[in-house]
Amino acid sequence: MTGPLRPAFHEGQVLAAADLAATVGHARASAARHARHLHEWGIAEGLALVTGSRTDPATDARYVEVTVSPGLAIDGTGREIVVDAPVVLSEAGFAEVNGAERTTEPYPVFLTAVDRPQAATGPASCAGGGESTRVEETYQILFGRLGDERLVADQSPPDAGAAPADPPVRWLVLLGFVQWTDGHFTDARADARGVRPRYAGVRADTVAARSGTLALRSRLTAREGEPALVLSGEDPPSLVFGLYQGNGSVSPLMTVAANGNLSIEGSFSGRISAGSVLVVSGTATDGMLLPLPSGVSAEEVAAGQVALHVYVTPRIPPAEAGFIVPAEAGVDADRRVRCRLRGYDPIGEPGEVTERPGAVDFLVLATVPTANGGGAG
Known part of the structure; x- marks a missing residue:
């Protein structure tokens, strides 16, 4: 087996067409391997399906004209597919594939690479027998049948050292979906049946920032x-x-400092580990349900995965006359507070005993039992 061949030249060499073609081929193959193995294939820029409202003059029916916006895609072979101007989708082309069907289900729209040899013109064409001297690296837009969007995931890239194929291998890049009713497009959308266009990415174990700050965000531009x-x-x-603010800065929601300290703006929740304790405290009145610590669910308590330890202390208000004592202070199995206060005024005529709802200060501890006398379960 041999590696890629790079053309080499020397003084006085007679250059044949094959020598010049090899020079171009070496550069093309190198670029394709780079794109194929260092990047994830997909849409790199643009290529959205854009709709414009129209009216059928014969029926006055409303429909949409669907246009593919200019853009660039990299297919799974490493080839660039350039759409340099807006392209209006052909209703006639769609009708040839799916026009006989009667459904409002969305149909997939694909982009694929195509080579078109260009005939030689001018004085040079006489010596070459009219053979092409240029190849237009262009594209074709294809309409699929219902479910054809699944074909995208079944495509296999060429071998590691493979050069670009001539003509190019048909590789489907999904652009989106269109809907069709009574001879016209009626809508366009980005996803259907759980499938959406794939966008180009990068394969890297290290990503380094030159400015000293590296930012990851979910869209191309920062949005508030x-x-x-x-x-x-x-x-x-x-x-x-954090979240972007209107001026482009990031408002922190969670910060990890260089010393490992963690600062959060909201509450912390999640599954607690064996041996850990979560706490919630506060004041509750008779009949209220005590809350669970953040990160603990009622299902975990019911299943015995988390043990609760509840402590309540009745709040005794000052008595205007006589004295007040707790008649009841506790919680039931549903964590509902039961608190009654009993008051007695011995000076009153006659001595009166009253009872009323009260309040408690509570402390709820949630623990996960450890296994085997201390090991994490």
């Missing part, structure tokens, strides 16, 4: 209220998760 993850090497270093 959208999430962001910012790794900063500035002084002091930090890892911040």
Whole structure:
């Protein structure tokens, strides 16, 4: 087996067409391998399905004209597919594939690479017998049948060292879906049946920032209220998760400092580990349900995965006359507070005993039992 062959030249060499073709082929193959193995294939820019409202002059029916916006895709062979101008989807082309069907289900729209040799023109064409001297690397838009969007996931990339194929291998890049009613497109959408267009990505074990700050966000542009993850090497270093503000800065929701300290703006919840304790405290009146500590669910308590320890202390208000004592202070199996206060005024005529609802200060501890006398379960 041999590796890729790079053309080499020397003084006085007579260059044949094959020599020049090999020069172009070596560069094309190198670029394709780079795109195929260092990136995830998909849409890199644009190529959205855009709709415009129209009216059928014959029937006055409303429909939409669907246009593919200009953009760039990288297919799974590493080939660039460039759409340099808006393309209006052909209703006639759709009708040839799916026009006989009567359904409002969305149909997939694909983009694939195509080569078109260009005939030689001018004085050079006389010597070459009219053979093409240029190849247009262009594209074709295809309409699929219902369910054909699943074909995208079944495509297999070429071998590691494979050069670009001539003509190119048909590789389907899903652009989106269109709906069809009575001879016209009526809508376009990005996803259907759990499938959506795939976008280009990168394969890397290390991502390094030149400015000292690395930001991850969910969209191309920063939008107010959208999430962001910012790794900063500035002084002091930090890892911040937050939301973009209108001025483009990130408002922290969670911050990890260089010393390991964690700061959060909201509450913390999640499954607690064996041996750990979560606590909630406060004041509750008779008949109220005591809350569970954040991160503990009622299902975990009912299943015995979490043990609760509840402590209540009745709050004794000052008596205007006589004295007040707790008649009852506790919680039932549903964590409902039972608190009654009893008052007695011995000076009254006659001495009166009263009873009324009261309040308690509570402390709820949630623990996960350890296994085998101390090991985490």
